Amino acid sequence: MKRIISANNLLLVGIVVVGAAILGMATSGQFFGPVSMTSFFRFVSVPILIGLAQMITLCVGQLNLAVGAIGGVAACFTGVIVTSWGVPPWIGALVAVLTGAVLGLANGLLVVGTRINGFIVTLAMSQILIGVQYALVGTRTIERKAWPELAAFGRSDILGIPTIFLMTLVVAVIVALYFAQTVSGRKLLASGGNASAAQLAGISTDRALIVAHTLSGLLCGVAAMVSISFLPGVNTTVGGDWLLPSFAAPIIGGVALAGGTVAVLGTVLAAMVVRLVDAASPIFRFDAEVVNFVVGAVVLGTVALGKLREVQASRHASRIRSLRAEAALAEVKR
């Protein structure tokens, strides 16, 4: 097993602690009050889930621009079948997850079947799905009183920690185990790390792409289910603001954009960092634009920093090599 506590994760834990402390001081301790803490953990669930969803497509060298649209359609579809068709809310929740998985599967099949770049496939898919979402709910909002059981689940907590946050952590642990311990997860990493080597080792890279997109969609479905249970209602805005945070969490969390790596803990921690920036906005009266600006800048900064480190490491390595070469030459001359 790789070390779980990497330098990057330590840094992220540090940022979370310092950030929380600053917010605590600015609110004279109120931020750490039960109400505020509960809401923090409740609101961080969706960013974690969609961050993991994006991480899975990144690890096979793809991306998913339809995370928000898949989540939005899954949430609205559930809202419609519960209110109009009388489907029991718990079944509806399950349908949300399945809808996500099916839409992800569609992405995967399109990418493999047409050989069109995943960027285009998921971009087009997201536009189509936004249309579907609008067709489902139009301009209305389906309020949560239609699913009292789910809403109660969304408000419930265990020892003061929201149940939906605990469920999110369980999902994260399953994802981590999947990549660390199962054949399927390892095949995803292998084909993302080096597609031709994977192919020659008997791994179907096509299957890896389909599995990755399906799992990504499934996690978007879970995020939709969580949204249904704690939001006041569902409408066309659900999922609309998921894209940036979905990339921010894995990238800040240390996932290589080229594919072949995952960082579950890093993604979870980074989602918390992003959530802290969000939580700071009402306290410091930031505008929404400022929050987006900060998150965008942090993503750019992280990637730039990673590149810089890479360049320095290779320079360092080549300096060592030439020093060794000189030493060897001196040896020969002697």
Next chain:
Amino acid sequence: MTVALEVRNLRKTFPGVTALADANLTLEAGSVHALMGENGAGKSTLIKIVTGVQGADSGSLILDGEEVSFANPLEAMAAGIGVVHQERNVVREFTVGENIALSAVPRRAGTVDWRRVWRESKRCLDMLDLDIDPRTPMRELSAAQIQLVEIARGLYRSAKVLLLDEPTASLSNDEAERLYTVVHQLSAEGTAIVLVSHKLDEVFAHCDAITVLRDGSTVMPSQPIADTTHDEVVSRMVGRTLADLEVEEREVDRTATPALELADVSTAAGHRRISLAVHPGEVLGMYGLVGAGRTELARAILGLDRVVGGEVRVEGKPVRIRSVRDALRRFRIGYVTENRKEEGVFLLQSITRNVAVTVWSEISRALGFVPGRAERSAVQAQIEALDIKISSQDQLAGQLSGGNQQKVSLAKWLAARTKVLIIDEPTVGIDVRTKRAFYELIWRLADDGMAILLISSDLAEMVTLADRIVVMDQFIVRGVVENTHDYPLMSAAVMSHIHGSSVEAS
């Protein structure tokens, strides 16, 4: 005579490999200078450093009496160094003319001066007697035509020094002759030319001087061609590699059922009626020049390219191999690739995962969980068997030396208990000592009953390793030679198969 370019004590290392140890070359103006050496001797690295593609670790370049160093290819070009690289570097979406003029597009008032693009590129094509319209899209050309356009590109900017890296590798005899006419014309005008080639006859017919590299060092420094002979050049190229290694006399039972047999196999890639058989315990060499169709045949055997005719037999039974997975799981055929970085190892993943990738499905338990201990012990067995030098199984493959990476790439096939192993160019870019260890390893695997199909462009390696050599050229088997391990004899036999065929063809 004035010296156009001098290369002094050039050294270049990559992680785990010394590409150049001490390379020297003195190039006189107006001369045609051959640069020879086996695969991996450092010829291409030398060319890349002279043309600014890569930087040297130490040593110096002296151009027209002044020490120079190039940070990038543009600087080298500006200093008057032209090059035709071995790899194709064309933009397939552009026209022939645009490709030729790519390094310095003629401009007028800030926009492309198309009239000059077409005129200048036509001039280059005419020099080579090429009847191609500069407006033709590149992708419509044949492989040989593309090669000729690459050469035309080298002529586009008048260069003081022109380097040609295996320019005739995929040309017909007529096309090669035309190329050499231009080469002599340029040298008469004062251009100094460095010619990298594997073809001894061409070198002796067209060059004035010769430099031989072996294992990154100059072993024959800038000699007039008249002062040397074919035999001397070959022995310098091969050097101690052969002398050092005791060739094992091996007994192979060829009456046994072949582990893998091809009978009149034709493929979608273009092979015609290929027949060959490799027996358990045998090392069957497949020799040919670049582009002879050897790697493509391996791909067809593995199910990556379609077999359109004939029969593939595994242990005597006709089979249809549909995918690599099929080849590996059902028929136990493995493939050690030529480009280990590109296709052989997962650089960012641990040794454990790199080796165990072929056995996960076999050892996994419920829900696809891989038992960590079983995995590590399976990997450990191969690490010990192959003597791979690592500090821990958790080390990333990218941190290993070239030789150890190659072993890791091999280990996954041993872990999967393959019966037939196709090994493609196993020692390219590997130093002599590791090379030797590798040869012994291949023999040991064969002694243990594995059937080995060895693909190599390195004739010395073939003569050392193989029990029999299949000579391939233009996707056809030209002949099968029983290996006597006598280099000059074998070289003559193999070459006669390749050249004999091209005489027939023309």
